[in-house]
Amino acid sequence: MDVVDVWTGERASALQRAQRLTNEAFADRLGTAVRTVAKWNANPESQPGSELQQALDTLLYQAPDQVKARFSLLVETTDEASHPEASEGHRKRDTAEAERRITADPNIGAALDWVEREAGWASGTARNQVLDRLSALEPHSLRDRRFRRNRVDQHQLAEALATYYRDGRTGWGTYTAGIEDARRAVTSVFTSPDWLDLRCPLTPDHDQFALERTPAAYGHGLDEFTTEQAVQRIAETLEEDTRLVNAPLYRLLDADVGSGKLGGSFGMTEFVQYALTMDLLEGEMVDAIAEDRSTLPGQLPLRDHYLPDAAAVLDTRQRLCAGGPLALCAIARPGRGRRPxxxxxLVQERGGHVLNASRRLAPIPKSFHEPLIDQREDTQLSATLQREMEEELFGREDVDNTISPQRSADPMHLSRLSEPMRWLTENDSDRQWLMECTGLGLNLVSGNYEFASLIVIHDEEFWQRFGGQVEANWESSKLQQYSSMDRVLLAELCADVAWSNEGLFAFLQGLRRLSELDSPRVDAPAIEWEIQQ
Incomplete structure (x- = not known):
């Protein structure tokens, strides 16, 4: 092939492979940025601008015959693999069901509207772009990608992110921990010693975050590449029938935390904005690891755009920083048989239809921090955790905004509570149960804030009365219980690579704090955290 009608990212990447050039060398030949070449590798359907189209024409024309031969072979192979319908006479897939959901689902509509606003598109453009992408999607390719992603474990992801952000900041680093039998846990949670072992009761006297109604706007709008990726996410959401619900979210602006206190401020954002921007960073990184591609700066276009360095990670006011609390839940129970x-x-395995930490281990409850009714009052982490206990552990579907809109004036009113939550509310004493924040970190995976927390129910009566009613909701595929007295099994669990990074962070911090309570019910392994700079 000596002539190319239209250069795409796929064809440009084929020419790079035919030339056997690195991203840096190929960019130098074309007179463009390394980031541009990385975009072509990440987005095969993108089209370079007119000047780069001409530069690619020239580079192909001047190439030796053996390079042209390799290029022709690569293009023919990728065209057949990517577009089998062209050679087999297949029609594009029927998109009638997707069109129905686009019309009927207000959450998909909100996502399309947001893309059009950010991209400056005319009404209806995003819908047409999504349907075009959807008709070209190959379900088996998405399944294959999902299998590849599942093979990338938490340790690999944490190590790759630590390398990407190797510039660091003095006094800050990723949370790691030594387990007593020489095991070691690493995470992608960026934190500092001042943010750990907070021992902060989640009560109004200690949980003092404020709400800013008109926070400063942040940058990182959509460019051509990030717009394409947002459209692709919507198409894949429709294809895989992933649950996407738009809702107001708190975004962290400032944090002023220390031992026994939580302070700072939140602003507001929408879930679709998070889902179509920051939440894409994990998939990009995991795909690069799975395909054995470089994960260094300059090779990951989305991360280079949204979260390029440690300074950007810490500058939460100038970026979208969503997140929430997740808690290790420890419930006292009497001895039985050989068990004291x-x-x-409680540890969950997340289901495959959640956008966040799919198929990973996590404590339960795990939540996005969002208001239920009162945006100012619900900035308290305790409000989110109690709501999530109702939803994720006690079966309250009416507080799950992914199932139906909230219509109750006070969904957490005593008269509406589940039996287990009513018991906890009526026995609100530290002697019977408590909630604490054990640490704060910024997760390098997507830049999220993670409030590691601990829920301890001391009174055995609770488990005796309600243990049979504790059941995970649709977000979990499996719920597993572990004994606080099983030192060996807990040590193995601490080193399990199936965790999500934030889940492991919360579990380790929660187990450390549970051991500090000096209860005869706890025989946990020693856990000593370190900040890896």
């Missing part, structure tokens, strides 16, 4: 009296520790 202990706390049952």
């Amino acid at each position: 009296a202990d706390y049952v520790l």
Whole structure:
């Protein structure tokens, strides 16, 4: 092939491989940025601008015959693999069901509207772009990608992110921990010693975050590449029938935390904005690891755009920083048979239809921090955790905004609470149960803020009365219990690479704090955290 009608990212990447050039060398030959070449590798359907089209024509024309031969072979192979319908006479897939959901689902509509606003498109453009992408999607390719992603474990992801952000900041680093039997846990949670072991009761006297109604705007709008990726995410959401619900979210602006206190401020954002921007960073990184591609700065276009360095990670006011609390839940239960009296520790495996931490281990409850009714009052982390206990553990579907809109004036009113939550509310004493924040970190995966927390129910009566009613909701594919007295099994769990990074952070911090309570119900392994700079 000596002539190319239209250069795409796929064809440009084929020419790069035919030339056997690195991203840096190929960019130098074309007189463009390394980031541009990385975009072509990440987005095969993109089209370079007119000047680069001409530069690619020239580079192909001047190439030796053996390079042209390799290029022709690569293009023919990728065209057949990417577009089998062209050679087999297949029609594009029927998109009638997707069109129905686009019309009927207000959450998909909100996502399309947001893309059009940010991209400056005319009404209806995003819808047409999504349908075009959807008709070209190959379900088996998405399944294959999902299998590849599942093979990338938490340790690999944490190590790759630590390398990407190797510039660091003095006094800050990723949370790691030594487990007593020489095991070691690493995470992608960026934190500092001042943000750890907070021992902060989640009560109004200690949880003092404020709400800013008109926070400063932040940058990082959509460019051509990030717009394409947002459209692709919507198309894949429709294809895989992933649950996407738009809702107001708190975004962290400032944090002023220390031992026994939580302070700072939140602003507001929308979930679709998070889902179509920052939440894409994990998939990009995991795909690069799975395909054995470089994960260094300059090779990951989305991350280079939204979260390029440690300074950007820490500058939460100037970027979108969503997140929330997640808590290790420990419930006292009496001894039975050979098992002594202990706390049952609950760990979930996240389901495949959630956008966040899919198929990973996490404590339960795990939540995005969002208001239920009162935006100012619900800035308290305790409000989110109690709501999530109702939803994720006690079966309250009416507080799950992914199922139906909230219509109750006070969904957490005593008269509406589940039996287990009513018991906790009526027995609100530290002797019977408590909620604490054990640490704060910024997750390098998507830049999220993570409030590691601990929920401890000391009174055995709770498990005896309500243990049979504790059941995970649709977000979990499996719920597992561990004994706080099983030192060996807990040590193995601490080193399990199936965790999400934030889940492991919360579990380790929660288990450290549970051990500090000096209860005869706890025989946990020693955990010593370090900040890896």
